[in-house]
Amino acid sequence: MNAPVIHAQSVDLTFQTADGPVHALKDVDLSIKAGEFVSFIGPSGCGKTTFLRTIAALENPTSGRLSVNGMSPDEARRARAYGYVFQAPGLYPWRTIAGNISLPLEIMGFGKADRTERVQRVLELVDLAGFGGKFPWQLSGGMQQRASIARALAFDADILLMDEPFGALDEIVRDRLNEALLELWRKTGKTIGFVTHSIPEAVYLSTRIVVMSPRPGRITRVIDSPLPAERPLDIRDTPEFIALAHEVREGLREGHGDDV
Numbered sequence: 277m278n279a280p281v282i283h284a285q286s287v288d289l290t291f292q293t294a295d296g297p298v299h300a301l302k303d304v305d306l307s308i309k310a311g312e313f314v315s316f317i318g319p320s321g322c323g324k325t326t327f328l329r330t331i332a333a334l335e336n337p338t339s340g341r342l343s344v345n346g347m348s349p350d351e352a353r354r355a356r357a358y359g360y361v362f363q364a365p366g367l368y369p370w371r372t373i374a375g376n377i378s379l380p381l382e383i384m385g386f387g388k389a390d391r392t393e394r395v396q397r398v399l400e401l402v403d404l405a406g407f408g409g410k411f412p413w414q415l416s417g418g419m420q421q422r423a424s425i426a427r428a429l430a431f432d433a434d435i436l437l438m439d440e441p442f443g444a445l446d447e448i449v450r451d452r453l454n455e456a457l458l459e460l461w462r463k464t465g466k467t468i469g470f471v472t473h474s475i476p477e478a479v480y481l482s483t484r485i486v487v488m489s490p491r492p493g494r495i496t497r498v499i500d501s502p503l504p505a506e507r508p509l510d511i512r513d514t515p516e517f518i519a520l521a522h523e524v525r526e527g528l529r530e531g532h533g534d535d536v
């Protein structure tokens with residue numbers, strides 16, 4: 277009970293490039309427990325995406341240890357331990373929304389009846405019931421991103437890794453999706469790792485906020501949120517929220533003032 281779902285110990289990653297080595301992650305230590313909502317925030321190039329990709333076995337650490345559900349990231353990938361949501365929805369235009377959500381399930385060998393039931397369930401979870409037969413271009417950007425979240429949820433992994441999923445959306449849509457994601461997290465109890473550039477988004481969503489700084493990319497602060505799980509949008513006007521946002525901003529300044 278309460279064993280970490282994601283456990284990083286002294287994770288280092290250096291990319292070898294034509295211009296010389298890029299030290300993307302340095303001494304990253306972090307434990308994430310089941311059911312936590314952990315956001316990664318920091319200026320461009322601090323290694324947020326690289327760390328998420330390392331958890332997802334899309335990059336390999338140069339040194340250090342990393343486990344996901346007690347397995348190596350590669351074993352966890354094969355065990356389908358997580359769903360991954362990219363910044364762009366990445367839906368195939370020639371497939372319907374239901375067809376897009378179903379695609380990974382087809383590749384994984386789920387039967388037709390099971391696929392139909394799962395697609396329906398996740399469409400409801402992201403509030404897109406009734407849109408399964410539409411094509412991506414018939415949906416707004418926010419709805420497309422919800423469809424891509426549904427696709428990541430369809431095989432029911434306990435972990436959801438999200439790389440700036442709402443970065444390209446306008447603020448009103450982003451607010452609505454933030455509310456919807458929080459609701460989904462409360463309903464499903466999933467463990468979520470979430471990359472963002474936005475202080476209010478990180479503060480609104482997270483149970484813990486990991487502040488990172490660049491050159492080399494490292495964790496400079498880990499902040500526990502005192503906010504309750506139930507968070508209406510207007511919680512952002514409360515003194516607790518404002519104080520937490522201030523603490524995150526201080527953490528960002530401390531790490532790398534001028535870039536934030």
Ligand SMILES: Nc1ncnc2c1ncn2[C@@H]1O[C@H](COP(=O)(O)OP(=O)(O)OP(=O)(O)O)[C@@H](O)[C@H]1O
Nearest residue numbers: 291293298300319320321322323324325326327493
């Ligand atoms: N495949 C790669 N090869 C070489 N360098 C890379 C590669 N991927 C990332 N980097 C470098 O590693 C560093 C960390 O990049 P990363 O994308 O993780 O940062 P980030 O914090 O997610 O930035 P952003 O907020 O702009 O997405 C950057 O200096 C980046 O240029």
